[in-house]
Amino acid sequence: GNSVTQMEGPVTLSEEAFLTINCTYTATGYPSLFWYVQYPGEGLQLLLKATKADDKGSNKGFEATYRKETTSFHLEKGSVQVSDSAVYFCALGFPGGGNKLTFGTGTQLKVEL
Amino acid sequence: SQTIHQWPATLVQPVGSPLSLECTVEGTSNPNLYWYRQAAGRGLQLLFYSVGIGQISSEVPQNLSASRPQDRQFILSSKKLLLSDSGFYLCAWGTGISEAFFGQGTRLTVV
Numbered sequence: 001g002n003s004v005t006q007m008e009g010p011v012t013l014s015e016e017a018f019l020t021i022n023c024t025y026t027a028t029g030y031p032s033l034f035w036y037v038q039y040p041g042e043g044l045q046l047l048l049k050a051t052k053a054d055d056k057g058s059n060k061g062f063e064a065t066y067r068k069e070t071t072s073f074h075l076e077k078g079s080v081q082v083s084d085s086a087v088y089f090c091a092l093g094f095p096g097g098g099n100k101l102t103f104g105t106g107t108q109l110k111v112e113l
Numbered sequence: 114s115q116t117i118h119q120w121p122a123t124l125v126q127p128v129g130s131p132l133s134l135e136c137t138v139e140g141t142s143n144p145n146l147y148w149y150r151q152a153a154g155r156g157l158q159l160l161f162y163s164v165g166i167g168q169i170s171s172e173v174p175q176n177l178s179a180s181r182p183q184d185r186q187f188i189l190s191s192k193k194l195l196l197s198d199s200g201f202y203l204c205a206w207g208t209g210i211s212e213a214f215f216g217q218g219t220r221l222t223v224v
Binding site for chain 1: 119145147149155156157159162172203205207208209210211212213214215216217218220
């Protein structure tokens with residue numbers, strides 16, 4: 001079956017540090033890949049996505065590149081802010097058939113001054 | 114633009130009591146609808162999804178059920194809640210070809 005593996009958290013960084021959150025997936029075929037962000041007490045918001053190999057999704061300074069050869073979709077940001085503190089979820093889905101998303105367990109990011 | 118409404122935001126219910134969580138979507142027609150649960154310290158688990166009125170698919174066996182009485186309405190129910198039903202419940206909608214869009218969630222505590 002399909003699965004998504006994320007690095008364990010929490011990840012604690014100082015403001016302006018470089019961020020990488022690793023995500024790898026197992027799937028039959030070529031899924032679309034997503035990163036969602038969940039701020040405390042809220043639902044999930046789509047952060048970025050990529051629908052085919054070598055696509056780069058980007059938003060709010062975050063980037064992730066769809067790497068088919070390593071089945072990875074690592075999230076990066078060059079300089080984090082305190083406001084980036086949240087839980088980040090990597091997910092995959094296949095268009096059609098309901099496009100049910102499979103999520104990783106989430107990685108909590110804490111950014112300190 | 115499309116919006117998704119989910120209520121209530123928080124709920125405390127005794128064991129054995131019934132449950133009804135409601136989710137409605139505005140600004141789109143015939144969406145795919147989803148119920149996810151996020152247990153403490155865990156990821157999101159898909160509970161139910163629906164591709165049309167009256168069409169419900171269950172992903173995991175459990176104490177819950179779902180119904181879609183109208184095109185843009187999705188209801189999560191239980192006849193008798195268990196302690197293990199506690200968690201954060203998220204409704205989402207999608208077009209079936211790309212990402213899903215989530216509501217604000219309901220924090221359910223069964224006591």
